[in-house]
Amino acid sequence: MNKFAKKLMALGLSAMMTVPFLTACGGGSESGSASNGGDSASASGTVFKIGGIGPVTGGAAVYGLAVKNAAEMAVKEINAAGGINGVQVEFKFEDDVHDAEKSVNAYNTLKDWGMQMLMGTVTSTPCQAVVEETHKDNMFQLTPSGSAVESIKYDNAFRVCFSDPNQGLGSAKYIGENGLASKVAVIYNSSDVYSSGIYEKFSAEAANQPFEIVAAEAFTDDSKTDFTVQLQKAKDAGAELVFLPIYYQEASLILQQAATMEFAPKFFGCDGLDGILNVENFDLNLTKDVMLLTPFAADAQDEKTQKFVSDYKAAYGDVPNQFAADAYDAIYIIKAAAEKAGITPDMSTSDMADAMKKAMTEITYDGLTGAGMVWSADGEPTKAPKAVVIAVEEVTNDDGTKTLTGSYKAM
Amino acid sequence: MKKLSKSTKNSLINYGMVIALYAIVMIIQLCGGLSNSMKGFLVPVCIYVIMAVSLNLVVGILGELSLGHAGFMCIGAYTGAIFSKLTEDTITVAPIRFTIAIIIGAAFAALFGALIGIPVLRLKGDYLAIVTLAFGEIIKNLVNVINFGVDSNGLHFSLKSAMDMGLAEDGKIIIKGAQGISGTPQDSNFTVGIVLVLITLFIVQNLVNSRDGRAIMAIRDNRIAAESVGINITKYKLMVFTISAALAGAAGVLYSHNFSTLTSAGDKFNYNASIMILVYVVLGGIGNIRGSVIAAVILYILPEKLRFLSDYRMLVYAIVLIVVMLFNWSPKAKEFKETVSYKIKAMFAKKEETQA
Numbered sequence: 137m138n139k140f141a142k143k144l145m146a147l148g149l150s151a152m153m154t155v156p157f158l159t160a161c162g163g164g165s166e167s168g169s170a171s172n173g174g175d176s177a178s179a180s181g182t183v184f185k186i187g188g189i190g191p192v193t194g195g196a197a198v199y200g201l202a203v204k205n206a207a208e209m210a211v212k213e214i215n216a217a218g219g220i221n222g223v224q225v226e227f228k229f230e231d232d233v234h235d236a237e238k239s240v241n242a243y244n245t246l247k248d249w250g251m252q253m254l255m256g257t258v259t260s261t262p263c264q265a266v267v268e269e270t271h272k273d274n275m276f277q278l279t280p281s282g283s284a285v286e287s288i289k290y291d292n293a294f295r296v297c298f299s300d301p302n303q304g305l306g307s308a309k310y311i312g313e314n315g316l317a318s319k320v321a322v323i324y325n326s327s328d329v330y331s332s333g334i335y336e337k338f339s340a341e342a343a344n345q346p347f348e349i350v351a352a353e354a355f356t357d358d359s360k361t362d363f364t365v366q367l368q369k370a371k372d373a374g375a376e377l378v379f380l381p382i383y384y385q386e387a388s389l390i391l392q393q394a395a396t397m398e399f400a401p402k403f404f405g406c407d408g409l410d411g412i413l414n415v416e417n418f419d420l421n422l423t424k425d426v427m428l429l430t431p432f433a434a435d436a437q438d439e440k441t442q443k444f445v446s447d448y449k450a451a452y453g454d455v456p457n458q459f460a461a462d463a464y465d466a467i468y469i470i471k472a473a474a475e476k477a478g479i480t481p482d483m484s485t486s487d488m489a490d491a492m493k494k495a496m497t498e499i500t501y502d503g504l505t506g507a508g509m510v511w512s513a514d515g516e517p518t519k520a521p522k523a524v525v526i527a528v529e530e531v532t533n534d535d536g537t538k539t540l541t542g543s544y545k546a547m
Numbered sequence: 548m549k550k551l552s553k554s555t556k557n558s559l560i561n562y563g564m565v566i567a568l569y570a571i572v573m574i575i576q577l578c579g580g581l582s583n584s585m586k587g588f589l590v591p592v593c594i595y596v597i598m599a600v601s602l603n604l605v606v607g608i609l610g611e612l613s614l615g616h617a618g619f620m621c622i623g624a625y626t627g628a629i630f631s632k633l634t635e636d637t638i639t640v641a642p643i644r645f646t647i648a649i650i651i652g653a654a655f656a657a658l659f660g661a662l663i664g665i666p667v668l669r670l671k672g673d674y675l676a677i678v679t680l681a682f683g684e685i686i687k688n689l690v691n692v693i694n695f696g697v698d699s700n701g702l703h704f705s706l707k708s709a710m711d712m713g714l715a716e717d718g719k720i721i722i723k724g725a726q727g728i729s730g731t732p733q734d735s736n737f738t739v740g741i742v743l744v745l746i747t748l749f750i751v752q753n754l755v756n757s758r759d760g761r762a763i764m765a766i767r768d769n770r771i772a773a774e775s776v777g778i779n780i781t782k783y784k785l786m787v788f789t790i791s792a793a794l795a796g797a798a799g800v801l802y803s804h805n806f807s808t809l810t811s812a813g814d815k816f817n818y819n820a821s822i823m824i825l826v827y828v829v830l831g832g833i834g835n836i837r838g839s840v841i842a843a844v845i846l847y848i849l850p851e852k853l854r855f856l857s858d859y860r861m862l863v864y865a866i867v868l869i870v871v872m873l874f875n876w877s878p879k880a881k882e883f884k885e886t887v888s889y890k891i892k893a894m895f896a897k898k899e900e901t902q903a
Contacts, residue, residue, distance in 0.1 A: 231854075
């Protein structure tokens with residue numbers, strides 16, 4: 137091989153490596169020019185650009201999709217009603233596969249698109265990584281469902297849902313004050329931030345309450361199909377109530393396995409249990425009298441919820457869960473705060489964030505996930521949790537067959 | 548130029564390629580042409596290049612299939628982050644602290660590499676692959692349950708929950724079980740990443756071209772023959788395994804200081820991650836260091852660049868992987884490439900003739 141060919145090969149290879157970078161630059165400058173007023177529809181100064189980040193593929197896709205759908209629905213409604221301060225809203229949602237690294241990539245991609253405010257991220261762990269970035273850029277961030285304490289540790293970040301400790305605290309207080317049980321067992325997911333966050337605060341608060349935690353059994357994401365060991369321990373310890381600060385998929389298995397073991401305590405859960413009524417091939421009778429503390433119940437009778445649920449069903453074909461409600465609220469909260477702050481799309485992202493930060497602490501918002509919600513400067517919402525109990529009824533259909541339907545009844 | 552051996556020339560091309568890449572990126576950045584998403588890729592690209600090159604050392608040069616490479620990255624990431632968290636207040640000069648963190652991360656990963664290597668390297672082939680796979684999962688799950696904190700009384704440690712550590716009021720939780728480490732100082736940047744890539748290339752290439760490297764390749768090509776000429780197989784295998792682990796550990800430190808949160812939950816450090824790195828190595832060409840670098844760069848950026856395909860993104864990515872694999876390894880494609888390269892060479896040969 138002669139040396140010229142060698143050199144050529146080296147050159148070719150290094151050129152190959154820079155191709156992605158160069159094309160990316162092309163893309164970057166394009167979007168740059170768009171936000172400078174090149175493109176007519178998406179030019180800055182005519183629309184608010186709100187970005188969303190969450191998992192729409194992978195194991196946590198259920199939550200991301202719910203948020204994406206509900207947020208898009210809310211944006212459509214707002215645009216149809218004239219937008220924010222008369223300005224239309226553009227919404228773009230990027231996938232992060234519930235991964236911190238991918239989430240930061242998604243955030244950067246959205247920034248290239250010209251995002252001015254972030255509605256996200258959906259899950260807690262990625263949110264902790266993204267909040268560092270939004271803090272650096274001073275971009276306004278409102279997470280619908282990132283419930284870990286650290287998810288909103290900077291002043292530019294707010295959330296719609298309860299923080300994990302608040303749910304633990306609320307649950308312990310509720311059980312204690314209403315005298316639901318004197319011996320409580322907990323089954324929680326130790327590899328999940330949400331679940332262990334709730335459990336930690338719950339067990340700390342339990343010391344101040346008139347009940348005793350007789351068993352605290354953990355499982356992890358790698359062993360979440362068989363709960364007989366945990367249930368047996370709870371049974372042996374004489375638990376009258378089992379607290380389940382977990383998501384509904386695992387909870388449905390626990391209910392099934394408890395029934396086969398003829399272990400029938402009271403079950404009490406948090407907002408993660410919302411959705412248990414829609415589990416397929418699941419005997420709804422098992423969920424009878426399960427109690428949960430949740431800010432949103434799809435079967436609530438108020439007009440707002442019913443409209444949201446029917447619209448969502450019409451658009452996407454299934455019953456919205458609490459994540460969807462959080463996201464729907466999040467978009468409207470951004471609208472309320474933006475109107476209060478009087479921001480305009482030609483403001484810089486940082487100025488916008490400063491105005492929004494101030495406005496967030498001044499607004500009071502009535503939404504699907506709570507009435508009279510107010511925020512403190514640390515980003516935490518104040519709202520009352522609702523305790524509901526699942527009621528199961530037998531309904532006779534038109535053709536004479538009988539089906540079970542579950543619904544949430546306020547306690 | 549003529550006096551240099553082929554291998555030296557190859558190594559120099561690799562360094563040149565990385566430095567050229569760095570220079571180009573820096574120039575584009577200065578001009579302000581680098582998009583935010585590209586800026587976000589710079590450090591991860593360095594991390595995966597280091598991972599791919601160091602895994603290539605085991606897979607390509609030693610010829611053993613290791614599926615636990617992400618486990619070493621995990622060890623490096625955690626030890627480095629713990630060190631940075633502990634000394635955040637005492638060592639305030641970030642570059643010094645970060646350098647020490649990288650060394651500590653690499654050292655711990657090397658230690659584990661050696662410890663695991665001793666029993667594991669008695670196995671070969673599929674058995675080695677299975678054991679390394681298991682090891683990666685063990686590391687991940689262990690880290691998942693560790694709670695670690697510090698207060699005025701010293702270090703605290705628990706496998707149950709953060710509360711069971713009994714930290715005093717002034718205590719600081721460093722690892723919080725599955726929630727991992729948060730608030731690690733973000734010391735990583737592209738320059739450090741490139742320097743680490745160059746160091747990795749330097750170590751790996753010099754090892755491959757040394758007397759030890761030839762011994763290692765002899766083991767790969769014919770173990771019995773190598774043993775019969777007196778090559779200490781265990782020693783060399785262990786050496787490769789340890790070096791590879793140390794480099795993966797350094798990449799892990801880079802990783803943990805790039806994002807402020809670090810958890811081992813999810814698929815960041817499990818076998819999926821190990822296999823992804825193996826994909827970079829295989830597609831780049833087993834035993835081909837330059838191939839690993841290029842494959843890692845392109846294959847990391849590709850799925851991000853395919854975002855515009857939204858739902859079809861991962862499907863298209865998978866198809867691209869299959870196509871590249873076929874292009875690289877199918878006999879027909881090889882034949883085709885040879886004819887093309889022959890034609891190109893012939894073209895240049897003619898040109899040179901006419902020039903002369």
